[in-house]
Amino acid sequence: MTTFRFAVNVLPRDGILDPQGRAVEQSLGHLDVRGVSGVRVGRRIELTVEAADETAARSTVERLAAELFSNPLIEQAAIETLGGASSAIAAGDGP
Amino acid sequence: MTARVGVVVFPGSNRDIDAVNALELAGAEPVRLWHEEASLGGVSAVILPGGFAYGDYLRAGVIARFSPVMRAVSAFAADGGLVLGICNGFQVLAEAGLVPGVLMRNPGLRFVAREISIVPERLDSPFTHLLDDRRPLRVPVAHGEGRFYAEAATLDALERDGQVLFRYAREDGSVAGGEEDRANPNGSVRAIAGVANATGNVAGLMPHPETAVEAILGSDDGLGIIRSLVESAGEAAAGGHRPASRAPVAAVGR
Numbered sequence: 001m002t003t004f005r006f007a008v009n010v011l012p013r014d015g016i017l018d019p020q021g022r023a024v025e026q027s028l029g030h031l032d033v034r035g036v037s038g039v040r041v042g043r044r045i046e047l048t049v050e051a052a053d054e055t056a057a058r059s060t061v062e063r064l065a066a067e068l069f070s071n072p073l074i075e076q077a078a079i080e081t082l083g084g085a086s087s088a089i090a091a092g093d094g095p
Numbered sequence: 096m097t098a099r100v101g102v103v104v105f106p107g108s109n110r111d112i113d114a115v116n117a118l119e120l121a122g123a124e125p126v127r128l129w130h131e132e133a134s135l136g137g138v139s140a141v142i143l144p145g146g147f148a149y150g151d152y153l154r155a156g157v158i159a160r161f162s163p164v165m166r167a168v169s170a171f172a173a174d175g176g177l178v179l180g181i182c183n184g185f186q187v188l189a190e191a192g193l194v195p196g197v198l199m200r201n202p203g204l205r206f207v208a209r210e211i212s213i214v215p216e217r218l219d220s221p222f223t224h225l226l227d228d229r230r231p232l233r234v235p236v237a238h239g240e241g242r243f244y245a246e247a248a249t250l251d252a253l254e255r256d257g258q259v260l261f262r263y264a265r266e267d268g269s270v271a272g273g274e275e276d277r278a279n280p281n282g283s284v285r286a287i288a289g290v291a292n293a294t295g296n297v298a299g300l301m302p303h304p305e306t307a308v309e310a311i312l313g314s315d316d317g318l319g320i321i322r323s324l325v326e327s328a329g330e331a332a333a334g335g336h337r338p339a340s341r342a343p344v345a346a347v348g349r
Contacts, residue, residue: 016199017202020200021201068161073197
């Protein structure tokens with residue numbers, strides 16, 4: 001088995017009210033920053049998946065992204081592949 | 096006969112105590128159900144109480160949704176069993192897809208904890224049939240993520256099918272406006288405070304009727320909702336008409 005590292009970036013769907021983004025945007029004036037707009041606040045989840053190949057690993061992440069990490073009614077999730085795959089070393093395996 | 100009503104306890108639930116108290120006042124036998132239990136122990140209705148199940152991590156209600164007890168609750172609901180989710184319990188039901196819509200973060204990011212008014216939209220549901228009229232009820236809210244949201248087409252369908260149970264209201268009983276109206280504590284769309292599923296046996300309610308059950312608490316307006324649930328549970332236990340058969344019927348006009 002091989003392990004694969006992913007990130008899932010979850011953001012409010014376009015057109016959905018994002019009170020956190022709005023609050024952040026409103027605070028920009030306090031920093032004397034001008035000309036910044038369209039602030040959206042979401043969350044990022046990183047995880048390692050052990051699977052036979054990247055396709056299988058990705059399909060696990062897709063399911064988690066849709067069912068657990070995001071609520072598709074109000075959020076969109078984008079999956080990102082991180083780093084390279086690495087072979088898992090099972091416990092007890094020695095050189 | 097005394098109805099046995101389950102109160103699910105998740106790690107982080109805190110209004111389970113109030114739910115148990117309200118059920119006792121309404122003449123039911125409360126049964127606490129730990130979140131790891133896969134059986135509901137033969138109860139005739141279930142309350143998912145308020146609190147912060149699993150710390151509200153990730154999104155309020157989502158981790159609780161996948162707990163063993165929720166598999167049992169889903170099966171119970173699919174079989175016509177009565178389920179009432181209050182506040183965090185509503186969030187769990189919405190995440191589980193057992194009631195429509197979603198509870199979003201309050202505008203202004205404020206945690207809102209105060210007494211508000213709601214008006215029942217229907218007086219013929221298993222959760223409201225003992226309410227006398229559409230007089231506004233004074234009940235508390237206490238939440239940071241209570242803004243009910245669904246797309247316009249879904250909202251139209253909910254209204255058409257009589258699935259809106261309660262709306263936030265002003266003290267004179269008129270339905271609250273949008274987020275700029277203080278009577279709508281969280282900017283819920285169309286001032287929706289409580290909804291039912293399509294078959295009418297599962298309901299989610301953002302305010303807390305279970306903490307407004309004695310005059311000494313400031314209001315006992317919530318008791319009618321708890322008593323409705325308990326009586327409906329008793330009928331279900333006695334094998335009478337299934338509670339869901341009360342609904343859906345024509346909605347009470349706004």
